[in-house]
Amino acid sequence: MASARRIPQATVSRLPLYLRVLGEAALETGTISSEMLAARAGVNAAQVRKDLSYLGSYGTRGVGYEVGYLVREINRRLGLDADRRVAIVGAGNLGQALASYGGFPARGFHVVAAFDADPAKVGGLVGGAVVQPSAVMLEVLVDKGVDIAIITTPASAAQAVADTLIAAGVACILNFAPVSLSVPDHVILRQVDLGIEMQILSFYQHRVAARA
Amino acid sequence: MASARRIPQATVSRLPLYLRVLGEAALETGTISSEMLAARAGVNAAQVRKDLSYLGSYGTRGVGYEVGYLVREINRRLGLDADRRVAIVGAGNLGQALASYGGFPARGFHVVAAFDADPAKVGGLVGGAVVQPSAVMLEVLVDKGVDIAIITTPASAAQAVADTLIAAGVACILNFAPVSLSVPDHVILRQVDLGIEMQILSFYQHRVAARA
DNA sequence: GCTTGTGAAATCTTTCACAGCA
DNA sequence: TGCTGTGAAAGATTTCACAAGC
Structure with a gap:
């Protein structure tokens, strides 16, 4: 039993992947070997076993x-x-895409508030929440007791939004705006840049093309 | 000079980040130290120097x-x-969000075709390309000489789409559908799951909450 | 016989610390 | 003096290989 051990970062980042594969596999079988799980997740079987051993x-x-x-x-x-x-x-579009991401409700993520600086968007729906204007953001965040905020604004607005989030006591931020945010140490921040994956892909295509 | 050396994966995945930071810095200065670049990218200065040393x-x-x-x-x-x-x-929404991602044209990515299975979406615009029905996908992909395809369909449709892409000779695929695709070895495939980041964030929030 | 769980080895990545150069 | 470039050390991750257990 190893469940008291600290789980390595690399393992944490693979657990959601295993979760997805297991969700698919659950429809077919009640039991799965590390070999099968590994094949469907695209990793090595020993890695699966080691990862799972950190859980116990x-x-x-x-x-x-x-x-x-x-x-x-x-x-x-x-x-x-x-x-x-x-x-x-x-x-x-990105905010809408995330809000309607099928996995959210199933994983316990409830969209309880949405905001936009554009008056034309205010009053619309994002994943069941009515879009409110930026002016009321601070108040509503506190009021609704928001745990996690997702930033899908343009890069130019992102830092100001983050400052408001922090002022409201939101301690967990997922930032999709293509800009590095600076936040206090106690805030858990993850940056995701959709363009980065395209650029990495470009690198590998480039290499293959060069070899040909 | 080290430019002949193989660039490590970890470095490749940071280069787009440096590119973004440098783009911001270019507005202010003509020269940047590893220390400054590191601070703005949120990494160690020695790492920046080592990463850049792989380029030369x-x-x-x-x-x-x-x-x-x-x-x-x-x-x-x-x-x-x-x-x-x-x-x-x-x-x-996700397809639209990516198509209108500001960084695309600037990085040489041109959206030359878009497809959707929903007849209501056909005829609309995605990043300057007219949405075409799935039936003509194979033909249009070959015709337009597509280099990279981005899959933003529901998970259920993704594998069939990938098969068509491969049949059309597309060798580079970026998959946003939350399902693991199986493709031949020569195809360069990157999987991105927007939900995974939320789940990783959840882990770290969980840990912090548990400590309190 | 089949598959897990895990030490140990191999590999990859990060960080240190300082020589070398502008 | 200040900052890069890089060997070497430290650390993290992956893979191997096999004992242990069903």
Whole structure:
């Protein structure tokens, strides 16, 4: 049993992937081997076993892992068994896409507020929340007790939005605006740049093209 | 001079970040030190120097790096100096968001085709391309000479789309559908799951909350 | 016999610390 | 003097290989 051990970052970033694969596999089987899970997740089987060993000894030798049980354990360790109140700042296409992301409600993420600086967008819906103007953001964030905020504004607005979020006591921010935000140490911030993946892809295509 | 050396994966994934920071810095200064670049990118200065050393010796001791020159070199090494013909499959919110991503035209990514299975979306615009029905996808992909395809369909449609892409000879795929695609070895595939970042964030929030 | 769980080895990445140069 | 470029050390991650257990 290793469940007290610290889970390495690299493992944490793969757990959601396993969760997705297990969700698909659950429709077909009740038990899965590290080999099968690895094949469907596109990683090495030893890696799957080591990753899962950080959660504890949940497999059965000679058999594999019980899918339902594993799903519950991973969910628990990722904190996905708790409900989270999410705010989306920026009601553009990306904000809409995230709000309607199928996995959100199932993982306990509830969109309880949405904001946009554009008066034309105010009053619309984003994942069940009515879009409100930026002016009331601070007040509404506090009022709704928002746990996690997602920034999908243009880069130029993102830092000001982050400052308001922090003033409202939001401690968890997921930033999709292509700009590096500066936030206090206690705030948990993750930056995602959709363009970066295209650029990395470009690098590998470039290499392959050069080889040909 | 180290430019012949193989660039490590970890470095490749940071180069687009440096590019973004340099783009911002270019407005203020012509020269930047590894220390400043590191601070704005949120990494260690030694790491910046080592990363840049894989590209060659482009800095000046006692001074720093010439921003414009560095931008050009990184662009070149990432293959961003070449034009790429991009197709977007799935004209929903995420497809729209990506198509209108500001960085695309500037990096040589041109959206030359867009597709959707929904007849209501056909005829609309995605980043300057007219949305066409899925039936003509194979033909149009070949016809337009698409280099990179972006999948933003629901998970259920993604594998069939990928098969068509591969049949059309598209060798580079960026998949946003939350499902693992299986493709032949020669195809360069990158999977991005927008939900994964939320789940990782959840883990870290969970940990902090537990400590309190 | 089959598959997990895990030390140990191999590999990759980050950071240190300083020589070398403008 | 100030900052780069880089060996070497430290640290993290991945993979191997096999004992342990069903």
